[in-house]
Amino acid sequence: MALQISPSILSADFSRLADEAKAVEGADWLHVDVMDNHFVPNLTLGVPVVEALGKATDTPMDCHLMIEDPDRWAPQYVEAGAGSVTFHVEAAAAPVRLAREIRAKGARASMALKPATPIEPYEDLLPELDMLLVMTVEPGFGGQAFLDIMLPKIRRTRQLIDKHGLELWLQVDGGVSAATIERCAEAGADVFVAGSAVYGAQDPAKAVSELRGLAEKATGAPGTPGHAATGR
Numbered sequence: 001m002a003l004q005i006s007p008s009i010l011s012a013d014f015s016r017l018a019d020e021a022k023a024v025e026g027a028d029w030l031h032v033d034v035m036d037n038h039f040v041p042n043l044t045l046g047v048p049v050v051e052a053l054g055k056a057t058d059t060p061m062d063c064h065l066m067i068e069d070p071d072r073w074a075p076q077y078v079e080a081g082a083g084s085v086t087f088h089v090e091a092a093a094a095p096v097r098l099a100r101e102i103r104a105k106g107a108r109a110s111m112a113l114k115p116a117t118p119i120e121p122y123e124d125l126l127p128e129l130d131m132l133l134v135m136t137v138e139p140g141f142g143g144q145a146f147l148d149i150m151l152p153k154i155r156r157t158r159q160l161i162d163k164h165g166l167e168l169w170l171q172v173d174g175g176v177s178a179a180t181i182e183r184c185a186e187a188g189a190d191v192f193v194a195g196s197a198v199y200g201a202q203d204p205a206k207a208v209s210e211l212r213g214l215a216e217k218a219t220g221a222p223g224t225p226g227h228a229a230t231g232r
């Protein structure tokens, strides 16, 4: 599958969310960071804002729930219009049941791992998912430095995905920029969340296409599935 860029609106101007969403309409997804001030020490937005954003843009929404009790809330984000819903495994009471419910409601089901959470205990869950998110910063804030120490986890996750022959997407989020995206792509990531690297740029749409170009350069020809190109 092709490499995908998902700009994070956490770094956008919240007083102009509709315009900021339109500014990145060449992106594959709009990454929406939902934080509850419990699972992470920050508070952002909820279901009504996601519903409104969905009316303001044609870009599908990739909702990253950094909240407690995602088992209760995630289905509501599907109903609000999210095309992909990511819950944290550290917060979910029943991750398999939740992934199945998200899929049954018509969205892509995705599970996130904080930096200190290993992938290996979740190998058997991978077929239940459409995407796995490896956090490359501690969740909670935009603009943090990329954690290089996550690169081996990205590689090991890619190996597990390929070992099982899954179509699962591998997303990275946190500190992804022109300086770090190539390393993420080489390690096996294929969906890249970028907040400050996109919304901190003079031209967000141009930043999206530059990031896409760098990821493609790191993995092979444009449009070529990353693992085929690199033999992962």
Ligand SMILES: O=C(CO)[C@H](O)[C@H](O)COP(=O)(O)O
Pocket: 008, 010, 011, 031, 033, 064, 066, 137, 138, 139, 140, 141, 142, 143, 144, 173, 174, 175, 176, 193, 194, 195, 196, 197
């Ligand atoms: O999930 C997040 C923070 O918890 C954000 O999506 C992420 O940090 C994006 O911001 P940046 O690209 O500036 O690091």
